[in-house]
Amino acid sequence: MGRRIVVVGAGAAGMMAAYAAAHDGNSVKIIERNEKCGKKIYITGKGRCNLTNNCDIQDFFEHVVSNPRFLYSSVYGFTIEQTMKLFSDELGLKIKTERGNRVFPASDKSSDVINSLVKGLKLKGVEVVFNKRADRLIINNGEVKGIACGNKIYEADAVIIATGGLSYPSTGSTGDGFTLAKSAGHSVTPTYPALVSLTAKEKWVKELMGLSLRNVSVSFYDGDKKVYTDFGEMLFTHFGVSGPVVLTASSYLAKRIRNGGITMHIDCKPALDADGLTKRILRDFEMQKNCYFANSLDKLLPRKLIPVIVKLSGIRYDKPVNSVSVQERKRLAGCIKDLRLTITGTGDYNEAVITGGGINVKEINPSTLESKLVKNLYFAGEVIDVDAVTGGYNLQIAWSTGYTAGSSV
Numbered sequence: 001m002g003r004r005i006v007v008v009g010a011g012a013a014g015m016m017a018a019y020a021a022a023h024d025g026n027s028v029k030i031i032e033r034n035e036k037c038g039k040k041i042y043i044t045g046k047g048r049c050n051l052t053n054n055c056d057i058q059d060f061f062e063h064v065v066s067n068p069r070f071l072y073s074s075v076y077g078f079t080i081e082q083t084m085k086l087f088s089d090e091l092g093l094k095i096k097t098e099r100g101n102r103v104f105p106a107s108d109k110s111s112d113v114i115n116s117l118v119k120g121l122k123l124k125g126v127e128v129v130f131n132k133r134a135d136r137l138i139i140n141n142g143e144v145k146g147i148a149c150g151n152k153i154y155e156a157d158a159v160i161i162a163t164g165g166l167s168y169p170s171t172g173s174t175g176d177g178f179t180l181a182k183s184a185g186h187s188v189t190p191t192y193p194a195l196v197s198l199t200a201k202e203k204w205v206k207e208l209m210g211l212s213l214r215n216v217s218v219s220f221y222d223g224d225k226k227v228y229t230d231f232g233e234m235l236f237t238h239f240g241v242s243g244p245v246v247l248t249a250s251s252y253l254a255k256r257i258r259n260g261g262i263t264m265h266i267d268c269k270p271a272l273d274a275d276g277l278t279k280r281i282l283r284d285f286e287m288q289k290n291c292y293f294a295n296s297l298d299k300l301l302p303r304k305l306i307p308v309i310v311k312l313s314g315i316r317y318d319k320p321v322n323s324v325s326v327q328e329r330k331r332l333a334g335c336i337k338d339l340r341l342t343i344t345g346t347g348d349y350n351e352a353v354i355t356g357g358g359i360n361v362k363e364i365n366p367s368t369l370e371s372k373l374v375k376n377l378y379f380a381g382e383v384i385d386v387d388a389v390t391g392g393y394n395l396q397i398a399w400s401t402g403y404t405a406g407s408s409v
Helices: 012-021 041-047 057-062 069-077 080-090 110-123 176-183 203-208 244-257 274-287 306-313 326-337 393-408
Strands: 004-008 027-031 064-066 095-097 102-105 127-129 136-140 143-149 152-155 158-161 192-194 198-200 212-222 225-236 240-242 262-267 339-346 354-356 377-379
Touching (some): 004 012, 004 143, 012 027, 012 158, 012 393, 057 069, 069 393, 080 110, 080 393, 102 110, 158 176, 198 244, 212 244, 244 262, 244 354, 274 326, 306 326
Parallel strands (some): 004 158, 158 377
Antiparallel strands (some): 095 102, 136 143, 143 152, 192 354, 198 240, 198 339, 212 225, 212 262
């Protein structure tokens, strides 16, 4: 006779956990506070759903920011290859691999990922109860016996909590899993928005709002210590910076930012060293001898960036280029090679891709994802203190931990 399994949350980890648990006659029920499954999946990958990254497994762990060792059992137990095979062969989803080994549905529609999972759940007989918020665990003698949704009790032989974290609260991620875990005696490490924009002190960033810089090098310093560096694309916002390299950096910086002292250094022309850039500036000046300084940088910099660089260089905007001194040219090159920002904070959970922090991994069995404190209580996905950078890695964590928890029950 099968067991009664209740999964709390119909997101990526929850659906995968339910799918894996629905074997050998088990009766599986998902409790979902929203009106449909996978609400957060809809918006991942800008609506395309970057469902995993087809990289080498060691490379995968290098992209995990928090507690990669804890994930060894889960990811080796349900690998990237197995994830792709499950979606393509078992669930019938056509997938493709793009630049950076990022895997997407062939249709570029995140809804197809959700629909394939929902179809799989139906075929396995999983019942989904919508518009119900799990607000209390039923625990007797150190063993979970079910979940309460108001006055409604759902009895269970095992409960899997896969409620997500705090990011994108409009999708239902409001920290319910943390509350449930604490009620069972678990500790939750400090949480914070991760994969999120950064705010800056400098007021001139507002002038650059919407400007995207490609092929730039960025470095972040905590005092004198370089803590992160990257190359790629970034974006200026009304309050600071965002874009791929910034989102990734935010996961490494979030804990440090709260202590202050973080500076961002942007090399707008990483292909040229300082001397090479100075020579390039001189050539441009020679070709525009009769121009004012502010009008001579069109070939070197994006138009929107020019007024800011002019201001920071300290060179008078209406100074004839043939009057710009050697020292001023060097100072200009220095501004372009090392455009600095003082980082003051991050965006909030409304725009954070994931949540940093979560249920303490020391209190969870990494091989089964069962609680070490309460028998037959399991955890999966973002509710655990594990997270990675962008590129499909976080969804793979959801699939692997979900499958491991579901298989373990």
